[in-house]
Amino acid sequence: MTGRAGAEHRLAWLLCAPAVLAMLVVTAYPIGYSLWLSLFRYDLRFPGERRFIGLDNYLSVLGAPAWWEALFNTLLITVCSVAVELVLGFLFALLMHRALLGRRVIRTSLLVPYGIITVVAAMSWRFAFDPTIGFVNALTGLEGAWLADRWSAFFVIFNTEIWKTTPFMALLLLAGLTQVPGDLLRAARVDGANAWQRFFHVTLPLLRPVIMVALLFRTLDAFRIFDTVFVQTRGAQGTETVSILGYNTLITRLNLGLGSAVSVLIFLCVLAIAVLYIRGFGIDLSSRARS
Amino acid sequence: MVSGANGGQRERLFRGLGSVLVVLYALFPVAWIVSLSLKRSADLDDRRFVPQVFSMEHYQSVFNDPQFSAALWNSVGIAGIATVAAVLLGMFAAYAIVRLEFPGRRLILVAALAIAMFPPVSIIGPLFNMWRTLGLYDTWPGLILPYMTFTLPLAIWTLSAFFREIPWDLDKAARVDGATPLQAFVHVILPLAVPGVFTAAILVFMFAWNDFLFVISLTSTNNARTVPAAIAFFTGSSQFQQPTGSIAAASVVVTVPVILVVLLFQRRIVAGLTAGAVKG
Numbered sequence: 001m002t003g004r005a006g007a008e009h010r011l012a013w014l015l016c017a018p019a020v021l022a023m024l025v026v027t028a029y030p031i032g033y034s035l036w037l038s039l040f041r042y043d044l045r046f047p048g049e050r051r052f053i054g055l056d057n058y059l060s061v062l063g064a065p066a067w068w069e070a071l072f073n074t075l076l077i078t079v080c081s082v083a084v085e086l087v088l089g090f091l092f093a094l095l096m097h098r099a100l101l102g103r104r105v106i107r108t109s110l111l112v113p114y115g116i117i118t119v120v121a122a123m124s125w126r127f128a129f130d131p132t133i134g135f136v137n138a139l140t141g142l143e144g145a146w147l148a149d150r151w152s153a154f155f156v157i158f159n160t161e162i163w164k165t166t167p168f169m170a171l172l173l174l175a176g177l178t179q180v181p182g183d184l185l186r187a188a189r190v191d192g193a194n195a196w197q198r199f200f201h202v203t204l205p206l207l208r209p210v211i212m213v214a215l216l217f218r219t220l221d222a223f224r225i226f227d228t229v230f231v232q233t234r235g236a237q238g239t240e241t242v243s244i245l246g247y248n249t250l251i252t253r254l255n256l257g258l259g260s261a262v263s264v265l266i267f268l269c270v271l272a273i274a275v276l277y278i279r280g281f282g283i284d285l286s287s288r289a290r291s
Numbered sequence: 292m293v294s295g296a297n298g299g300q301r302e303r304l305f306r307g308l309g310s311v312l313v314v315l316y317a318l319f320p321v322a323w324i325v326s327l328s329l330k331r332s333a334d335l336d337d338r339r340f341v342p343q344v345f346s347m348e349h350y351q352s353v354f355n356d357p358q359f360s361a362a363l364w365n366s367v368g369i370a371g372i373a374t375v376a377a378v379l380l381g382m383f384a385a386y387a388i389v390r391l392e393f394p395g396r397r398l399i400l401v402a403a404l405a406i407a408m409f410p411p412v413s414i415i416g417p418l419f420n421m422w423r424t425l426g427l428y429d430t431w432p433g434l435i436l437p438y439m440t441f442t443l444p445l446a447i448w449t450l451s452a453f454f455r456e457i458p459w460d461l462d463k464a465a466r467v468d469g470a471t472p473l474q475a476f477v478h479v480i481l482p483l484a485v486p487g488v489f490t491a492a493i494l495v496f497m498f499a500w501n502d503f504l505f506v507i508s509l510t511s512t513n514n515a516r517t518v519p520a521a522i523a524f525f526t527g528s529s530q531f532q533q534p535t536g537s538i539a540a541a542s543v544v545v546t547v548p549v550i551l552v553v554l555l556f557q558r559r560i561v562a563g564l565t566a567g568a569v570k571g
Binding site for chain 1: 313314318335336395408417419440444497503507545557565
């Protein structure tokens, strides 16, 4: 028996090895390398001046208003867009859940924003709000250049994010809704609960695990926001996010030391968000890992 | 639903109206970019939603632009190879996770989940540096590798969820009949697993087709630059002409396959998206 079990272990590891190896080489090793680089003064434009400086890069980043502004912007975008997406996603999901004939049509149309390239979505909305090309100003009678002012630029960015990602939320919630037992809702109705009470006291509690998983994934995804901001403002007008800051420091300014410190800080933020959700809101991810 | 059938006239009207609004909301920006792409250059500034005169000039200029053709070819090739690679590796791992008893099984699923949450911006610096040293900067493999890795978690989770639904007794029967585990996999399980594999492939392809951060960080020329980067950095035929029309036409060209896939495979996509999140 031990021989067979040993053979099974070997086969299992053989089958998993390529995937595990790829994940280690392309994510684990680089994040370690990032950590290492972040301890050096290392600017690719002046490679000769590379030297160990300990935590100085972190002190520079944390001492710079640019980092805090980018973090604030990112959190603002994350909180606002995820909150709106949850409400809107619920509305869409309820609509699809109750619609018999229209469900297929709605689902297909919602998959279009989900599937479309983010850069394309960002371009489309950028042109829509453009003062010389777009129809938004013509339609609303407004005159402003939306992307030239901080808060209206944020509005365009929110709008794009919400349009692009609400479908994901709606489809996850719909999948959860279909698993709520109809008997339970009928029983509640017999007991005299109205539609609101049924929703808040029966449906919502049963959906809690699905909502939390959807929120976790969307929050982490929103925190990484890059494409939309890059296409619409490139981070100008005070709309820089942490991913844009990281990209600019690393790839545009080629400052690998400072940029790596930004990278590591972003990584820690994401880790903190994940831990907050999993510990704080009690998402049971381990049950999802059970086979 | 019972409640839907006996709901009042007003509720039904409200719901119908809501459905129409949702569909309009979802398709509106797509219609807008299609409309822009069909306007004549002279009409681009007319701020109308619908073109006054339909014109194919932007499509002609986009397809005559070597930069765009190269990007389209790169996108198709890189996303295609990354998809095949991720699904293949994901399939092996998912099979082992679902079918075989071995230590470290849960660890792989948790690690995959961790990578799914990982911020790509945290590794573009090191990859940029590593790829330049290894000669992978601005090459196809230089993008295929990160795409494959970042979609492996998706592939492993989706495939595991689908593999769990397969009646494994058939596999046991084949093994009792003397098939090796590998033979049982290829001849018995693989045909049953095709729907799941297909779903995973669609989701992986969409990720690779959509990526922007890796491609603008790890490429610099037409060698490996994909469509999203080409659209963002379009320079138009002359330096003084704003390439709005070309951007719109290029956007439509790369959105058409997405819409086709969505129309043909919507049920698979939804099943794949929700497989990991809803089932416990």
